[in-house]
Amino acid sequence: MSTVSLRSTAGRWVVTSSILASAMAFIDGTALNVALPSLQRSLHASGAELFWVLNAYMLMLAALILLGGTLGDRLGRRHIFMTGIMIFIAGSAACGLAGTVTMLIIFRMVQGIGGALMIPGSLSLISSAIDEAERGKAIGTWSSVTTLVTIGGPILGGALADAGLWRYIFFINIPIGIITLLCLWWKVAEQEIPADAPPQDYPGAVLIVGGLALLNFGFLRVPVSGFDSLAAYGSILAGALLLAGFVITEQRSRHPMLPLHLFKNRTFTGANLLTFFLYAGLSGSMLFLSLNMVQMQGYSQLESGLSFLPFTLLMVFLARLAGSLADKYGPRWFLIIGPFLAGTGMLLMALVGQTTGPSSYWTTFFPGIMVLGMGMTITVAPLTATVMGCVSSQLSGTASGVNNAVTRIAGVFAVAVFGALAVLFFAGSMQPALQELPLTAAQKAAAMAQTANLGDAAVPQGLPHQQQQLVAQLYHQHFIRSYGKIMAMCGGLGWLGSLMAWIFIKSQKSERRI
Template sequence: MSTVSLRSTAGRWVVTSSILASAMAFIDGTALNVALPSLQRSLHASGTDLFWVLNAYMLMLAALILLGGTLGDRLGRRRIFMIGILIFIAGSAACGLSGTVTMLIIYRMIQGIGGALMIPGSLSLISSAIDEAERGKAIGTWSSVTTLVTIGGPVLGGALADAGLWRYIFFINIPIGVITLLCLWWKVPEQEVPADVPAQDYPGAVLIVCGLALLTFGFLRVPVSGFSSLTAYGSIIVGGTLLIAFVITEQRSKHPMLPLYLFNNRTFTGTNLLTFFLYAGLSGSMVFLSLNMVQVQGYSQLESGLSFLPFTLLMVFLARLAGTLADKYGPRWFLIIGPFLAGTGMVLLSLVQQTNGPSTYWTTFFPGIFVLGIGMTITVAPLTATVMGCVGSQLAGTASGVNNAITRIAGVFAVAVFGALAVLFFSGSIQPSLQDMPLTAAQKAAIMAQTANLGNAAVPEGLPLNLQTQIIHIYHQHFIQTYGKIMAMCGLLGWLGSIMAFIFVRPTVTKDKHQNTGNR
């Protein structure tokens, strides 16, 4: 399919179908973040179980999204896009019917497989189908609308969770997915696949899947068994080794799933480093912000979701403008200032202590959320357009897959690493507070056992009322301290993303032959 104008009927259908599919995947994650406390109570899940519910999806997404991008380039973008949507719908239905946290984790993995085939297709369709002069505006439109539903997800998730209907977070994907499939089937033609399409890089796919799985498993075992555990550090070491083997394999492969020569392009390298640091910080901050609001600060899940509305409104009204301005003036300063402001917003959020609940939102959480929203609004569309503009259209799916993979890998490791650190910080800070309390060794052990549940830690039964009150205060006080440390680390990651843009992104992005092909 030759490129078309964004304003044409064909252009509108391409963008509409891409938005619907992306929204289905992104809203699922943000809505679920807010509903975690409700899910935890309903399925009797521990804090570690919660991180697995998040990471089971992100792990499969991160591990397979490169394969999804290259499959689209080689077998047809619309075809792979539609297969991914079908798998995602099936996984969503199964998640909604899960009776145990173990089954939910398994079905979340199926969702991740579908997402890995689906998500690269959305941006690669836009990049390869829309005229180059309007590509930034199209991606800005995609960014603003998907962000509306993505950040609007917490409102939906909070309302459903408060009503005891968290399962409908998954069921809502079914009608959206069916509508998207109909749009693609009737209105978006398949793009021509080159006759000399190369073979798939299955060894590379196996290595990256296994490497990421073992790394994530190792980090998630740390809070339970400690760094001295063979299962924890053994998994981390083996997972890291497999990822090194993946890089070596890709260097030697005739048809790699990740063409390493793309990283010879300075801008492509810099924007993907920026993506990793920024989205690691964003993923970690969103999870802990929601847990803090609901489990400690007295917000309902709906109120927690509504607290993100300033972020939503900024993205809706300004993301497309940011994409247009980046097309006109170049993306460099957008990519420097945006992540810096996002990191600053996270740091501001880290300073929030115990509040009086939603009544003090405007003077406690709002300033940080507003600055974070401004930073992400400035960043998202220029970042995406810059990544896709660094390569030729023949590698659009691969470039989208690489950048989306890095986004998901960042999320996986943020949730895994920050989850492990949070439990360590939380339990380590509480233990000294119990030393001078009139508690038996068994009672202290029972109190410490609850730290694995983080903000949902419950006071063991049988304690006097005055001790219960003290322990609840200790739980809340030390969770807020832990939250502050994690949020500050997330902010530092945002600032690192800004530094990557300053170092690597040139004042103007030239589109010469060398850049477009990643010339060796």
């Protein structure tokens, strides 16, 4: 399939189908963040189970998205793209019907498998089908519209959750997916498929799934059992060993799912390091900002979702411009300034303590959200174009898979590690505070046990009214203190991403494509 102009009919259908499919995949994570309290009440889920609801999807997505990218390159991008959409639709329907949190976690994994086949296909179609001169603008269009859905997801999720309809976060994917399949079937032609497609790297897929799952399990067990327990420490160690085995396997494989030679390109390496640090910070900050607003600051779930609207508007109106300017002037300074601003926005939100609720939004959370939004707006399209520009069109699906995998792996680690740290910070801060209250040892132990639920910690039954108020105040005070520490760490990761751009990303013209 030869390249076409973005303004042509064929070009518009390629971008439209890519946007629709990506919107399905991205909306779930952001919409669910603000709907977690409703989901928890409906399914009687624990705090750890909530993190698994988020990470079950991201885990499969992170582990298999590399395989999805190479499958598209070797077996046909449109074919694999459509297969992923069909699996994703089925998983979404099953999630919406799940009666227990365990079933929801399982069906979220099915969604992740579909997303792993679907997401790399969206960008690889754009990269290989659109003329190179307009590729940055096409990616900017994709970024702005998918971000409208992604960041607008909390608004939809909040509205549905407040109405008791959180299941429709999943059901809404069904009509979108069907429309996308029809667009691809009728309007987008399949690209040329190599005659000698090599075998798939299934050992690599098994190793990375196992490694990420064990690390995720281990970190989420730490607050419950401690680092010295076999369940936590052993799981983390086993996960690290499996990931090391994955790297060794990829080095020795004739047909690896992660071609390590791509990282010989300095720009490609720097762009993926930037991606990991920036999106780890972004994932952690968005999750804990939503929990803080709803559980501590008195926001409804809809109000929490609406608080991200300035972020959305910046992305919608300026992301395409950023992509065009990066095409003209080069991406380096966009990728230095953008993550630095994003990290600064997270640090500004880390300074927000107890507020008076939505009425004080404009002087508390709004400045940080604006700075974060401006930073991400400057970064997203230039970063994507930089990654795709490092490789030839034959490897575009693989490059997209690697970068998307890095994004999802960053999210998996952010939820697992920051989830564990938040509980440890919360419990460590609450313990000395509780010692000063006139409570029995059993009452103090009951109060401490609730710290595993973070912002949903409930005051133990049977305490005198005055003591109940004091414990509730301590929960609020020390959760917000823990939130501030997590947000500060997320901001530091944003700055670290900026540093990666400064060190690694120079002029792409000085480096040959792989």
